[in-house]
Amino acid sequence: MDQAQHKAQIMDAAGMQRAIIRIAHEILERNEGAESVGLVGIHRRGVPLAERLATAIENIEGVRPPTGSLDISFYRDDVMRHISPVLHATDIPFALEKKDIVLVDDVLFTGRTIRAALDALMDYGRPSTVQLAVMVDRGHRELPIRADYVGKNLPSSRDERVYVALQPLDETDSIDIWGPMSSQSAER
């Protein structure tokens, strides 16, 4: 991050809130209501994002879908380079069976995080469907994975870095692009 330079703000707090509400509508439309839906956020920023989506759905539909969180550290295919200093508990307090699970993450990049998340999720049960919601899709996929719900498609260069800030983990809500970076790109 030392040599990263702030390039532009892609979205501010209001823009993000509008995107979250739109995605909430799309989830309800696709799943014909909130009845069967469960939201599972991927640590770290997928977790508050899942909560926001649940609130948005509740505001629209009057029903709050169950939410959970998923730590994928043990499932990474690059674990030797990515020992997390802090592990977060995986907490999915509802049965996955017969649910339409929406995995929630902040940025979709190579797809490796989602691949690991799918593996992790399957160790908890067998949902009817698994869908993917992300705030930003920045391209550069290395695996055949695509998002069902996207806040913003953001074509980027590999050496740039896309940063999604989310309260309460961060001070504000915003999406920013930084670059170029000297170190290897990392998916957040």
Next chain:
Amino acid sequence: MSYLIKGAHCVDPQVSLDEVCDVLIDGTRIVEVGKDLSADDATVIEAEGRYLVPGLVDMHVHFRDPGYEYKENTLTGSRAAVHGGFTDVATMPNTNPITDSGSEVRYQLDHAHAAGLCHVRPIGALTVGEQGEALAEIGDMVMEGAAAFSDDGRGVQSAGMMRTCMEYVSQFDRVVCAHCEVESLTKGGVVNEGRASTRLGMFGWPAAGEELEIIRDIELSRLTGCDYHVCHISTEHGLDLVKQAKEQGLAVTCEVTPHHLFLCEEDIDDSYDTNYKMNPPLRTARDAEALRKGICDGSIDCLVTDHAPHALHEKDCEWEIALFGIIGLESALPLMLEKLVKPGDMSWSRLVEVMAINPRRILRLNPVSIEVGSAADLTLIDPEKTVVMSADYIQSKSKNTPFLDREFTGVATDVFVDGKHVLSDGVVQDGS
């Protein structure tokens, strides 16, 4: 052959010599000592800046010959001895078979003669097979040339048997040397009992296991009148016991090794380097300090190496199954110079006492001194020459020393044994 050693600083307290002078050797004897000597047919050794002393004696070595020649033999042991500056070594009897009869003594002397380097002074066993049960043929061994007697490596466990041994030896003019260890107190012990045994998680070898045997043997010396010598003393209290015995006029002496002087249990680190495993074990820093004081102030009589060669496979293994002991012939003098003489804690005269004069007296050898008529057993030391104690440098067949690859300044450069130039400018002259 004659040699003229010119300009060396000669040190020999026996003749109150501590000055620069020349020494002329002819045949096996010293024939002239004085200033500005010259001799037409003598090989001249320019020795300015070096020290000439009576040949060093190590009265506690293991040459492993016969029986364990893969560790050392008389030739390689002799090479190590002269390389380290020694003209005489006393070999302990724990060979295979045990040196407990005259023929075993003669075997060693014959092999030493064939090696033709240093004097080997066999120490005979007190009991048959060092089993502590039956008296060995001590008189037979005396007649073949045994210099002293000891069941080194374990000690005579029964007080009654030890009394018999000392009574029997007292008829000859010989000393009983004792490895002091009460085995019922040290069973399984592989490090000093205390900090080391706790930290490393192994059975302790308590200081009391040594001290109790010293107390017993001093009383047996009093009872039998036999001269008694404590081998490789390792504790402060043990030394106090020897001092008390001396004050009471008993014929009690003791020796210490460089490792007990200059290493302690704290030097054994978590890598479990078995080159720090010896018997008795390395004791506390306080014990080592007391021993250093003792060798300087005269309460310890001599320095010995307990040169104990072992093959790599006997040391490169788990600590508890590794064999006890380290080699020492080639590092002893450098250590003494570096740790005691150069810092000024020990005079050159005192060094000569503990490494040459006293061991000869205890072994009942003819005195060697820097005076006309004395045997030309001499050691020439360069206090400024630097060497690295590498595997190639070490002449011993085994390389088990914690000082491997360490740099030393101050070594023997030349050794004469009966006038024969067996170490010349640091190179052993055995024709090989």
Next chain:
Amino acid sequence: MLSVKHLIDTPSLTADDITQILDTARSFAEVNNRSIKKVPALRGRTIVNLFLEPSTRTRSSFELAEKRLSADTLNMGGSTSSVVKGESLADTIQTIDAMNVDMFVVRARLAGTPQLVTHYTDAVVINAGDGKHQHPTQAMLDLYTIREHFGHLDGLKVAIVGDLSHSRVAGSLAPALKTMGADVTLVGPPTFLVDDPIYYGCEQTSHFDDLIEDMDVIYTLRVQLERMEGAVIPSKREYNRLFGLDEARMARMKDNAIVCHPGPMNRGMEINAAVADSERSRILDQVSAGVATRMAEMYLLLGGENNVISD
């Protein structure tokens, strides 16, 4: 990331290392409570369990931990070990190392063996108990169990009771507890006490009954009766009377205090059956914690910077 490359002893671990192991173990405890108790964290990694001294319990715990991390494992030891055939440790390790393994879990009768193994391989080494020296993975599961109960370790008063001088369990647990700020007292007959308690920073005493009311944890050690009776203690009966944790002593413990034991127990010797099966007993929790903490140790050690694999 831990500050050590290998897990050989507890005095080498910092408070931060221990906290990391215990925190990570919580995540693995969660995995162990799932219906599918397996994660692919160490997929493709090879771990050799070199047990030069038989130990069913510790080996089972390690094996389960390895399998739940998806590592490939190879068990050596007992009658299959070449070490017993006279081959040296160096030969054994170098032979296995030539097959390119990632980790050795070493259990040995001789102190210092795991440390020696590190001389012969670049693989990571975990000490699963060496002679009378150390048993660091046992200490970590003990700390985990105690911390789960109290929520913290600092300030706790812990008595370790038994044959301390021959105990690798005490040798690992006491320093680790001290590192985490607990107050440790070693208790046993004088013939069982350690040569140098100052090294551990512990008090030691033979007056068990004087301190029971003050302790948060009473940790009783297994007494190897077959080696002890008559030699350093008179009898099982006398030991139980003086140092056994029985119901009367348990009744005097603090309300929230707990009882631990590394197993296997000699019921009626160092601990009475009613105590072992009581609500205070955390003995089965210790066994569960063993799998989770060992998973954490292997996960953290095989993820160290020293083990980075190229892209």
